[in-house]
Amino acid sequence: MVIGIIVGFVVSFFRISIEALSSQILKLAHFSIHNLLGVVILILINLLIAIFVYGLIKSDPNIKGSGIPQVEGQLNGELDYSWLSVLIKKFIGGVLSISSGLFLGREGPSIQLGASAAQGFASITHKKGVSKDCIIAGGSAAGLSAAFNAPIASTLFVLEEIYHNFSTPVWLVALSASISSNFVSTAIFGKIPVLHMSYSQVIPLHIYPYLILLGIMLGIGGRIYELCTLHINEWYKKLNKIPEIVWILLPFFLVIPLDMYLPHIVGGGSGLVLRIAQIAPSMSTLILFLLIRFSFSILSYATGLPGGIFLPMLTLGALLGGIFARILISLHVLPDTYFVNFIIISMSGFFACISKSPFTAILLITEMVGSLQNLMALAFVTLIAYEVTDLLGGSPIYNEMLQKLLSPQELSTSGKLVNMFFSVQLGSQLADKKVKDVQWPEGCIVCSITRNEKSLIPDGETVIKAGDNIELSTNRDNRGYVYTHVEKLALN
Structure with a gap:
């Protein structure tokens, strides 16, 4: 505390x-x-x-x-x-x-x-x-x-x-x-939620078939965003004659006209989300905002400047949801009163499929909006978007960013002994295998296995089960090497 x-x-x-x-x-x-x-x-x-x-x-x-x-x-x-x-x-x-x-x-x-x-x-x-x-x-x-x-x-x-x-x-x-x-x-x-929005109705069940299409659109959009964000620095490196400082200066100069003429769309995006929820812009305006936000979000983050993509991702999701709602409204499928609902549920779906954190996405948007009314629709769209990105080969964006920061981990035998803990997921390479049959990384020892709150002292014949918590011992400076290898074995 x-x-x-x-x-x-x-x-x-x-x-x-x-x-x-x-x-x-x-x-x-x-x-x-x-x-x-x-x-x-x-x-x-x-x-x-x-x-x-x-x-x-x-x-x-x-x-x-x-x-x-x-x-x-x-x-x-x-x-x-x-x-x-x-x-x-x-x-x-x-x-x-x-x-x-x-x-x-x-x-x-x-x-x-x-x-x-x-x-x-x-x-x-x-x-x-x-x-x-x-x-x-x-x-x-x-x-x-x-x-x-x-x-x-x-x-x-x-x-x-x-x-x-x-x-x-x-x-x-x-x-x-x-x-x-x-x-x-x-x-x-104050107590007002960060993205508090006013709306009067919950999405009815007969609209849910359209939410499937929304989830597919968010999943595809999320995968595109992930690919662009992770690989833009590689594209920069191909232009190796341009000094790094130029890429830093570029977004600072390009944002000046936006600060002057479109101040409500700059920054993290929370103000823009609240604005589009309040005024429900036209289709063309939403598309323009989406193109600007998408390109500038990637350009801003690629510089390495201190700042996150968490809120920009939610903003892009809100814009995609607004565009999809506008399409349904123009086809007379969806009443105008559900426009805000689509913004809310799309933020969750877009963030979840990129971060691969669906539970976090659902609860985060629920807390930020300050209402449980959209919980079912949130979960429905979030899981569809997550699955679509998964099928397209998406992976957790923050983990991918971490791997780009690190050089390949090497075996180390220095530092005091420390213990590390891993949870075995259902469907992982460790599940239902004997300890002796696992290719453990060098420099570590399996100390104990905790199963149903009971601690086991394993031997080579001990079978590892899904849900087990495994305790490994290694040298302190070897933690990164062990973690990199064992995480791949323990996760599905």
Whole structure:
């Protein structure tokens, strides 16, 4: 709970700083519409921000991008970094990048800020090993909770996306930290949900066949977004004669006209989601917004600037849902009153199919909207979108980002002995195999297997079952190597 309170204040100050600086930049952009001097000042400000943030990234590459892959790598033993450096530089870099209008979200940086603050707390209180990891996991959940006021979904995100299992110590700490963090952010920002929308009806059952088509569209769109986001840096590298700083400067300059003439579509996207829910724009307007948001979101994230894709993904999902609703309305299949419902359920479906975190997506949108009325439709569309992307070869985007950050893990025999825990999923390579028949990575020993809350001391003939929790022992510096190999065996 102490961790949650600390992180709640850190992330709340992060949100306040972004909102304050962003409003000033948008005021300057509005002034610049009829004043050339304002344009010059705006260009100079963005130029200075770009150069300064580029310097921050060069001084500490661990602040690049969302921060979620870095936290996942740290908890898996694959990354290690200075918490104080990341906390300070991620905070400053995130505020400057997001406030300038770039299409980046605050939630990824909030998660890393929470994890870094928790890591600092663990260091000051001399916590190590599993206790330290639990504290960092709690801090990351608290960061997301303070960013979105969604404590339950934040807890589930850590379990589903980062740990891929429901470890009791982890979820207890994460939930406690999330609730206390949410208490702080609610006291500062109020009780109104981040994406609170007004609507009067629940989608009737005879509309559900059309939701199948919506789920298919979201799944295909999610796969396209994932491919573009993961591979744009490879396309940049082919243009190796262009200095890296140019790619940093490009979005800062391109966003200036949008700050001036379309201020409601810049930034993370929460304001745009609320706006389209309120005014229900035309089909052409929604398509224009989608094209701009899609291209600028990928361009902004590809620079490596501190900022997330969490909220931009939700915004793209909302736009796709609005377009699909407009099609059905024009065909006289859907009444206008259900337009907002389609925005809500599409956010969940689009996020779930890209992150591969369906439970998190369903609960996150439910908490952010502040209503349970769409729960059935949310689950229906989310599972369809998830399955479509799965069939198209999609994988969890944050895990893919992590793998791009890491060089191939190598065997190490240094460091004190530590224990690692893995949950065996149904359908994995470990399920129903004898211990002696598994190709375990070098440098680790199977210490125990916990089954139905009973601990077993395994031998070569012990059969591993789905649902078992396996405890391995290895050298501390070998954690990343062991995790990389055993995760593939334990997951379906």
